[in-house]
Amino acid sequence: MVDIVQRPAPLETSPAELRDGRDLGLDFIKGILILLVVFGHSIQWIVHAGTEDYWDDGLFRAIYLFHMPAFIAVSGYLAARRIDAATRLGQFFFRRTLPLLLAMAVWAAWPNLARAYVGLETHIRSDVWKDFRGSFWFLWAVVISSAGAFAATRFGAYERAALLLIAAALLLAPLPDFPPSAIRYTAAFYLIAFLAGRAGVTIRAIPPHVAVTAGAAAAVGWLFWTRDTYIYNNGFAYWRPGVAGHLALMLPVSIAATLAFLRAAVALHDRIAPSAAARTVIAVGGITLEIYLAQTVAFRATSLLPEFAAGYLDAAAATAVIVAGTAALVALSRRLPGGELLWGRPPALPFRARND
Secondary structure, eight states, X not given: OOOOOOOSSOSSOOSSOEETXXXXXXXXXXXXXXXXXXXXXXXXXXXXXXXXXXXXXXHHHHHHTTHHHHHXXXXXXXXXXXXXXXXXXXXXXXXXXXXXXXXXXXXXXXXXXXXXXXXXXXXXXXXXHHHHHHTXXXXXXXXXXXXXXXXXXXXXXXXXXXXXXXXXXXXHSSOOSTTHHHHHHHHHHHHHHHHHHHTTOOGXXXXXXXXXXXXXXXXXXXXXXXXXXXXXXXXXXXXSTXXXXXXXXXXXXXXXXXXXXXXXXXXXXXXXXXXXXXHHHHHHHTTHHHHHHHHHHHHHGGXXXXXXXXXXXXXXXXXXXXXXXXXXXXXXXXXXXXXXXXXXXXXXXXXXXXXO
């Protein structure tokens, strides 16, 4: 999620607004998606606290049809003009991989330090290491996906074939446990979107009738979606009896929902771009990494709260508080010496990570 190679023209041209050669419609999409991430977790941890009823929650199900595949697809799409054959391994590691690893390490460590009374060594090996490996699985998916994209660009004329083979290899790898299963699944969306970006395909090139048809197909799929259809529960374990049927529903419905959402979101941006609401969502889209890190820790802390009855309005309020609180924390940390360490961005490194 950082800039490496700057090209003169953006992948996605917009009739609305550009900033530094970047279509703000993409930041608008990212803003919507991170709000859905936080709201989806609010439904899970607040509305259905202490239970697993969220698997059957219709609103939760609607969000989880597409929000993580769409999110990582946008990351892959943006990476298509920042990773190419001219990108050196050192550039790739220090500007794309290391910032994410640092961010995960910082946020896995500091919230746990107060619990170090169990013994520092044991604590680091258990809680901190466990959080580093699992709590931020989406960032691991980005790290692994971008590594696959970088490797594919080494194959020159065979880059497209290499991308497809890497996506297939990850998707079919026999690793059914979470988080590897979710990483394998989302990585395929990243790599396909990376391929689309390299080919010059744009979101606005999706015909409206295709997006509408995809949305209708996703709505039908929503009706038949069960808790075993979620990637978190089936692990894309295609070799297990009974799983193939869930995968036959999950994969096409997620693809359809992702296409429909992306086309609808960019159309909405083009319609309301000058509005304050659009500018707010775009601003949120500029700090998705920070929000993802903060909300992960915030929802882990909900286990410390007393049980209370909550509804969707409470979940929406929690979403607003987390997003606004993160924005304030980002603004404050940027004023403090070394404050960006909180986001895994040491000033001494020769880059400033960009949150894609």
